[in-house]
Amino acid sequence: MSEDDKSDDDWFESALDDEDGDSRPVEADDASATPSGSDAAESASTGTGPFEGDSDDGERSGDSSPFADDGSAASGREDSPFDDNSGDPFDSEAGSADAESAGDNGGGLFDDDFATAFESAGSGGGDSGSDFEEEFESDIPRVDIGIEGLDQMIQGGVPQRHLIVTIGSAGTGKTTFGLQFLHHGLQNGENAVFLTLEQSHDAILDTAGDRGWGFEEYEEQGQLAIVDLDPVEMANSLDNIRGELPALIEKFGADRLVLDSVSLLEMMYDDQSRRRTEVFDFTRSLKQAGVTTMLVSEASESNPFASRHGIIEYLTDAVFILQYVRSDTGETRLAVEIQKIRNANHSRETKPYEITNDGISVYQQANIF
Template sequence: MSKENDEWFEGASDDDPDEEDLFEDDFASGFGGGPGSEGFEEDFESEIPRIDLGIEGLDEMIQGGVPERSLLVAMGAAGTGKTTFGLQYLQRGLETDQKAIYITLEEDREDVVQAATEKGWAFDEYIENDELAVVDLDPIEMANSLTSIRGDLPRLIDAFDADRLVLDSVSLLEMMYDDPAERRTEIFDFTRALKKAGVTTMLTSEAAEGNAYASRHGIIEYLTDGVFILQYVRSEFRETRLAIEIQKIRNANHSRETKPYEITNGGISVYQQANIF
């Protein structure tokens, strides 16, 4: 592997009585449970190793957990908490003695660590103990050297012995390609390399304008094993709320309900027993 590619991994470190109430001020107590909110049957057998995401309420919506080595994406508009989602996913792994890699194309390495610290997650300590690698990459440079990075990635993940990986955000990488055919090919090959690497990966992606269920370029949702939709839900009579939906998870039973969530000082909390509609 070239010295240049070695370097990218270094440090790797609203009150109308005729209108149904859509929202209550207090998420935790104001929403009633709805169909399917009682959970899954207790008996569950699977030979596939599974993991928790570490998102309170969301894990309870996935029977048995997410299959290991899955390629996942958290998709939403700006401000829906995609980066927090990814950080919290890594934190869960780190606190259960897994090793993790965080690749950011949007922020400096120090900003990522600071954001985690503000949530109470000691990323700096994990880095010092060689349990976490945080890498900041320029999206243009990554696109220019994607072929070599794609080839080296499985070996680098193996060398670090990583169990979880986050890439924030795949949308910036997609934007580097003007030709749609080239974009599809490069992103397909890159995601295939991630799946072959034997790591459970969480990507973040911007949603298409006006469609929360599609990514900006309409590619990544078809290449991933699991898709989490993070979106704003607006009511004429109440303030805008955040809601999450599991669009798909291969080889896993999961709730298909849309549930409210909040982003707090301690991360994302999904109110599994609450209803929006």
């Protein structure tokens, strides 16, 4: 084993096997999760290697589309390769080649640590009306998000194995959104994985426990794996993670996966071109894994309808926007909008929602003000 492999094993063993001794601060709500992500990015930018560079470059790059200098992708032109009506951006043959390559290498990063962590983790109101009058028929297997009111805005549900991204600013309930998505699957006998780059394993259990979702019991039954990773170390080992993640997910039998948040992973790369390539390859590996995945992303500071770096919404099949909406009188409410879902009919209206002790509820038949 090379010195690099030993280094990877060491940090994964520390990150995944030391759940009981996690020293990172516990963040219980979405609003407080963002500063910890900024600290991680600041720590990475002061080092050497791929993390050097002016952090202002990352901010400026988020204001324009990463796929065209003239901004054509962001403006929704028909020739954009990531247009809502386009086909799947992930080539199946390329994905198969990646899988074969990963399998041939052998002695992978997860052989002793990550896979073991997944195995040991198993032991260790809105209105209910519909926006659609006609009966829905489809041969595509579909899943519900598990959020009351929002599911009624999607005719038939989100196609299974889709990549979903939830974009929102601090305090809009992004982490709760992802946890509720997993909880719905767990209630229906599915297996689920939660990868967190922002909070500790115990913090996630506490957040779910406050809402009565019983994640500890699901872990004991082998249905749920919660893995907290350091974003800097994940970026350093992303090639190994990307190559072996599909096999790992298949071994665990995961039906749903949440990554909170993809923004921290993006922030590890100061170069826009490398950031785009790394995120594209990572999302392709998730697509190859065949698991319905929800990615959590911070919103751009200048545009609440775009992600922080303007990349991930072009690589996913479904986009949900969580935002604050302020009236002329100064009243503020939370609102959700479905920006796109491939192969599904959905409402395009912006609807109010609330975050309660039971989770998120979307008022599908109400107006914002």
